[in-house]
Amino acid sequence: MTYRQWEKTFKKRLSRLPKEERERALGYYAELYGDKLDAGTSESEIVREFGDAKDAADKIIAEYSESTSVQGKTSVQRTAGDTAARAAAAVLLFLFVGLPLLAVIFCLAVAGAALFLSGFAVILAGVAYVVYFLVQLCMFGGAGYAAQIGIGLAAAGVGALLVPLFLYCTKWLFIACGKIFVLTGRVVRGKREAN
Amino acid sequence: MDAQLKKGLLDVCVLAVLRRGESYGYKIIADVAPYIEISESTLYPILKRLESSGAVTAHSREFNGRLRKYYAITEKGQQRILEFIEDVKEFERIYEFILQGGNL
The missing domain is CATH 1.10.287 (Helix Hairpins)
Known part of the structure; x- marks a missing residue:
């Protein structure tokens, strides 16, 4: 699997996240990919190290849900007036x-x-x-x-x-x-x- | 190792690495990995959490024609390390107590 293929699956899986959050995660992995390539790691090895694209995306989604649920109460209060x-x-x-x-x-x-x-x-x-x-x-x-x-x-x-x-x-x-x-x-x- | 404990340890390990000076994702993993297991997917939420809590600041800079995000520890991050060291001291006392079978 090439990095582009990995990234495509990763991006698709992250589609439920806000654009800003998605771009941030994509930027993070793109930066790591570039640094690993510069360090002499092969593309296939990098993809192997990144692991399953869906699992990587799921971790980010889980972390995002966790952080937003913590802020949930305040946001509910903030949006109550908009009902x-x-x-x-x-x-x-x-x-x-x-x-x-x-x-x-x-x-x-x-x-x-x-x-x-x-x-x-x-x-x-x-x-x-x-x-x-x-x-x-x-x-x-x-x-x-x-x-x-x-x-x-x-x-x-x-x-x-x-x-x-x-x-x-x-x-x-x-x-x-x-x-x-x-x-x-x-x-x-x-x-x-x-x- | 307990997942929550490891999570807390990793946060402090990343902060400890940043104490030497600003750093970026790849280098942070390389510096932390010899001491505690860390992967690319593990580091992402740590950096995000530390950034949103104000323990680190981040800025992007161009490197080799591409953008690289650099992280730097803040005063709040330094404080977090000191709190962790105090916690460990307390853990040591508890550890001794447990080791002696509750007879100190």
């Missing part, structure tokens, strides 16, 4: 972002369902058209009615062709709805962790 402002921000966020987003997701879902059903509606309409003019043909006869039946059958056929296409569109609409949900969830979780 009302945070609640107001949450309400505004829900009203101006959450509600419109929910409306968009709902509309997309309804559009998807309607699209899916419209394919069957075209088939049904075509069949109804055929039945209606078949009855007309039986009762009164004539080439005009036969032509109308043909049109009805064609409509039903077009409907049958449209069903898979609409089904495909519906599937993607629902996937889009799901992705919007997941992305929103990630954004909210990210903000919580940052806080």
Whole structure:
């Protein structure tokens, strides 16, 4: 394993820490790496001495959690005054972002369902058209009615062709709805962790 | 050795090394390692703890085209060493007491 690979794993593992803390840890190991190289140690040996990147990162995370939990009580007191402002921000966020987003997701879902059903509606309409003019043909006869039946059958056929296409569109609409949900969830979780 | 005891000892060992003059990560490990087991991942939290408690100060300086962080002991750090020496004296009395089976 090269140092870059080690550092990549280390950095990824530290992603939950604030940027300043992460940069500090990365700087510490980069400095040691440089000094060890200058002292004639090989890259592979340095990486071996550093040990598992995840373990090294976990030690830093544990130490950071420990130090922040000690300061926890004072920070809780400091942030207690912000609770009302945070609640107001949450309400505004829900009203101006959450509600419109929910409306968009709902509309997309309804559009998807309607699209899916419209394919069957075209088939049904075509069949109804055929039945209606078949009855007309039986009762009164004539080439005009036969032509109308043909049109009805064609409509039903077009409907049958449209069903898979609409089904495909519906599937993607629902996937889009799901992705919007997941992305929103990630954004909210990210903000919580940052806080 | 007990983890908490070792933690405290390492803090003082690092401070003792810095008593000779300012130093940096790699050299601190090299100076402390012959006396007590210390690794790169162990030193990082020690330096951070000592810095945040005001026992050491740190500043970065360019070396060979890259940045190196140098640490220097403060008055508070010196005081910490003296407190540790006093603690050890007390430990010695307790040690003797334990060794004599509680009969001094």
